[in-house]
Amino acid sequence: MKLSVVIVSYNVAYFLEQALLSVRRAAQVLGEPVEVFVVDNHSADSSVAMVRARFPEVHLIENQDNPGFSRANNQALRLATGQYQLLLNPDTLVEEAAFRRCCDFMDAHPDAGGLGVQMLDGQGRFLPESKRGLPTPAVAFYKVTGLAALLPRSRRFGRYHLGFLSKDDTHPIDVLSGAYMWLRKAALDEVGLLDEDYFMYGEDIDLSYRLTRGGWRNYYLPTVRVLHYKGESTRRTSVNYVLVFYRAMVIFARKHFAPGRAGTFSALLNTAIWLRAGAALGQRLATAAAPVLLDAGLLYAGMYALKTYWEVNQKYVRMPYPPQYMLVAVPAYIAAWLAAVWLSGGYDLPTRTGRVVRGVAVGTVLISAVSNFLDNWRFSKALIVLGGAWAVAALVGRRLLSHWLRHGHWRLSETQPKTLAIVGSAAEARRARQLLAAARVPATVVGRVAPSPPSPAEAPAPTELAEPADPDCLGTLPELPQLLRLYSLTELIFCGQDLPAATIIELMQRLPARPPVSYRILPAGSDYIIGSSRKDANGDYYVLDQAWPLFRPANRRSKRVLDVVACLGILVSSPVLLLFQHRPAGLLPSVWQVLLGRRNWVGLRYLPEAGAHPAVLSPADVTSHTKQLEFPTRFRLERLYAQSYEPGRDVGILLRGWRQLGG
Incomplete structure (x- = not known):
C-alpha cells in the first residue's frame, strides 16, 4: 500500500463529503x-x-x-499499512496532484519524516500555520502576548509561523499542521503515534518535535495546495478554543522542557490562558450586547x-422628580421596552x-398597567407615553442610520443582495440555481461562466442576427476577471463536477482581490454549496433546509423561552422525575x-443541521413505534418536524418523552 489517508470527523457531513470526493480524485x-x-x-x-452510501x-x-x-x-493508524500516512481534516479540499507530488518529494528525500503543504482558507488566502516553528518558552510568550502578530516577519518575534520564510519556497x-500532515510510516514506527494526552490541538506539535528529535526532518512543500475551511471543530474566537489550545501548549512544555523551565512556562501560559479567555468572552459579549446597550x-x-423639559414647562407642581425616577424607574421602563422589542x-x-x-407599544402598555399597582412608583403617565414615542423614534432611527451606512439606502427590509455567477456546465448551473432558490438565498444570479469554450457544433453561426447558443452563458x-468587474459580482459558485480542484484553487488565488468576491463550491452530486468568508470563522453552506420554519428567528426565540421554562419545571419536579428516568444521571447535566x-x-439529532450540540429529544425518539427506527426513517421524521414546525409541537414531544430527559 503506497498511501493511507486518515480523516477524523465530527458533525461535518457536508465538508466531509467534499473532502472524500477530492481524496478520491487525488488517489x-x-x-x-x-x-x-x-x-x-x-x-x-x-x-x-x-x-456508507457515497x-x-x-x-x-x-x-x-x-x-x-x-x-x-x-485507531486508524494502528490499522493503516501505507508506506506514507496522511492525517487530513474533514474540512479540507485537496487538489488532484497533491498525493503524487507529496509521494515524489518524500521518495526523493529519504530523510523526511513529515511533510506539510501550502494551506489556503476558503477564499484562497494563505494560512500562516502551513509552516510553524517550535513553541519554545520564548516563542510561545511572543505569541500569547501578541508580539508575533505585531511583527510577523521578524526572525526573533515571528518564529511561531516562520513569517520570515517565503511561503513560495520549500523549507x-x-x-x-494536523490539518494536512503527511508522515512516513517508518518514522512513525520509530517515534510512536500521536500522544493521547492531547484531546485536540497540540498533538501535531508534539509529534513533529518527536520526529525531529528522532533524527528525521520535517519539510514545507508549497507546490501542493489545500483549501482548509477553518473553524469547523471549534470557533477560534471562543473561550473553549483558547482554553483547549493553550492548555495543550502547557502539556507540551511539561513533557518536553526541563522541569524548572516547564514550571515557569506553565505559570506564564496559565496566566495568559485566563487573560485570553476573558478577552474572548468579553469580545463575544460586547458584540452581542452592543446593539442593545446602544439602544x-x-x-x-x-x-x-423629556423629564427635564416636563419639570420646567409642563409639570403642575414645579418640583423635580425624585432621584429614584432616573435611577430605578427609567431603567425599568427601558428594560421593559427592549425586552418587548x-x-x-x-x-x-x-x-x-x-x-x-x-414591541414598544406592548412595552408601553405593560409599563402603564404595572405602574397603576405601585403607588410609590407612579410618576407621570404622559412621560411614559412620550417615552414610548421617543423609543420608537430612537430605535427606528438608529436602525435606519446603521442600515444606510452598511447598504447605502434607507429601505430597512432590503439588504444588499448578492450578485453571483455560477462557474460550470449548463446542467450543474441549473442544479445550483435550484438549490439557491429552494434555500431562499437573497441573490441575483446573473448567469453562468462556461468552464471551456463551446465546441464548433455549439457555436452560433457568424451572422449579425444569430442568437447565442446559450443566453445564460x-x-x-479566461474572461472571468473582466466579467467580475462588468457585472459587479460579489460571489462565485464553482461546480466541482465540471472544474478540477486545482483550477478552483488557482482561480481563488489569481482573481483580483478588488472588488471583494466570495467563493463557494458545489461538490459533485451534493446538496450543499460550501464556502467560508474568513479564516477565523466557521465554514458555511447553502442548503435546502435553511428555509425551514424551525430556523426562523421567531421560532428559535419561542423555543428558547420554552427551554428555560421547561428547565425550571424539571428542576422543581426533579426529585420525582429522577425515579422514572431511563438515564437518571443525565437529567441534571441536560x-x-x-x-x-x-x-x-426538543429539536434535531440526526440531520446535519443538528450541529455539534444535538437536542436531548428528537421527534424520532418519541414515536409510538416499538422497535428501534432505521436511520433513514429518523432522518425523514426530523425533516418533517423541521418543515412543519410549530412551537406547540415541542410541548407534546416533551410530555411523550419525559422519561428520556436524561438522554
Whole structure:
C-alpha cells in the first residue's frame, strides 16, 4: 500500500463529503494503491450514513463517544499499512496532484519524516500555520502576548509561523499542521503515534518535535495546495478554543522542557490562558450586547431630556422628580421596552419597522398597567407615553442610520443582495440555481461562466442576427476577471463536477482581490454549496433546509423561552422525575446544557443541521413505534418536524418523552 489517508470527523457531513470526493480524485491521479479511513467520533448528523452510501471503498470506524482527535487518529493508524500516512481534516479540499507530488518529494528525500503543504482558507488566502516553528518558552510568550502578530516577519518575534520564510519556497520546518500532515510510516514506527494526552490541538506539535528529535526532518512543500475551511471543530474566537489550545501548549512544555523551565512556562501560559479567555468572552459579549446597550443609552438620554423639559414647562407642581425616577424607574421602563422589542423580533434580521413599533407599544402598555399597582412608583403617565414615542423614534432611527451606512439606502427590509455567477456546465448551473432558490438565498444570479469554450457544433453561426447558443452563458474562464468587474459580482459558485480542484484553487488565488468576491463550491452530486468568508470563522453552506420554519428567528426565540421554562419545571419536579428516568444521571447535566443554550430539549439529532450540540429529544425518539427506527426513517421524521414546525409541537414531544430527559 503506497498511501493511507486518515480523516477524523465530527458533525461535518457536508465538508466531509467534499473532502472524500477530492481524496478520491487525488488517489486516481496517484495511480497507486490508496486506503482511506474515516473515524467518526459519534456524530449526530448524517456523516456515517453519507460515507456508507457515497464512499463504499472507505474503511469506516464508528466510535460510540468522542475520544478526541489524537485517540481517533491512532485507531486508524494502528490499522493503516501505507508506506506514507496522511492525517487530513474533514474540512479540507485537496487538489488532484497533491498525493503524487507529496509521494515524489518524500521518495526523493529519504530523510523526511513529515511533510506539510501550502494551506489556503476558503477564499484562497494563505494560512500562516502551513509552516510553524517550535513553541519554545520564548516563542510561545511572543505569541500569547501578541508580539508575533505585531511583527510577523521578524526572525526573533515571528518564529511561531516562520513569517520570515517565503511561503513560495520549500523549507525545512519544525512543526507540521494536523490539518494536512503527511508522515512516513517508518518514522512513525520509530517515534510512536500521536500522544493521547492531547484531546485536540497540540498533538501535531508534539509529534513533529518527536520526529525531529528522532533524527528525521520535517519539510514545507508549497507546490501542493489545500483549501482548509477553518473553524469547523471549534470557533477560534471562543473561550473553549483558547482554553483547549493553550492548555495543550502547557502539556507540551511539561513533557518536553526541563522541569524548572516547564514550571515557569506553565505559570506564564496559565496566566495568559485566563487573560485570553476573558478577552474572548468579553469580545463575544460586547458584540452581542452592543446593539442593545446602544439602544438603552439612546432611550435613557431621551428620557432624561423629556423629564427635564416636563419639570420646567409642563409639570403642575414645579418640583423635580425624585432621584429614584432616573435611577430605578427609567431603567425599568427601558428594560421593559427592549425586552418587548426583542420578543417582537425587533433585533431579527432583516429589520422590520413594524416589529419595533409593536414591541414598544406592548412595552408601553405593560409599563402603564404595572405602574397603576405601585403607588410609590407612579410618576407621570404622559412621560411614559412620550417615552414610548421617543423609543420608537430612537430605535427606528438608529436602525435606519446603521442600515444606510452598511447598504447605502434607507429601505430597512432590503439588504444588499448578492450578485453571483455560477462557474460550470449548463446542467450543474441549473442544479445550483435550484438549490439557491429552494434555500431562499437573497441573490441575483446573473448567469453562468462556461468552464471551456463551446465546441464548433455549439457555436452560433457568424451572422449579425444569430442568437447565442446559450443566453445564460456570460463567457468562459479566461474572461472571468473582466466579467467580475462588468457585472459587479460579489460571489462565485464553482461546480466541482465540471472544474478540477486545482483550477478552483488557482482561480481563488489569481482573481483580483478588488472588488471583494466570495467563493463557494458545489461538490459533485451534493446538496450543499460550501464556502467560508474568513479564516477565523466557521465554514458555511447553502442548503435546502435553511428555509425551514424551525430556523426562523421567531421560532428559535419561542423555543428558547420554552427551554428555560421547561428547565425550571424539571428542576422543581426533579426529585420525582429522577425515579422514572431511563438515564437518571443525565437529567441534571441536560438541564445545565439547556440553560447554557448549548442544547434544546426538543429539536434535531440526526440531520446535519443538528450541529455539534444535538437536542436531548428528537421527534424520532418519541414515536409510538416499538422497535428501534432505521436511520433513514429518523432522518425523514426530523425533516418533517423541521418543515412543519410549530412551537406547540415541542410541548407534546416533551410530555411523550419525559422519561428520556436524561438522554
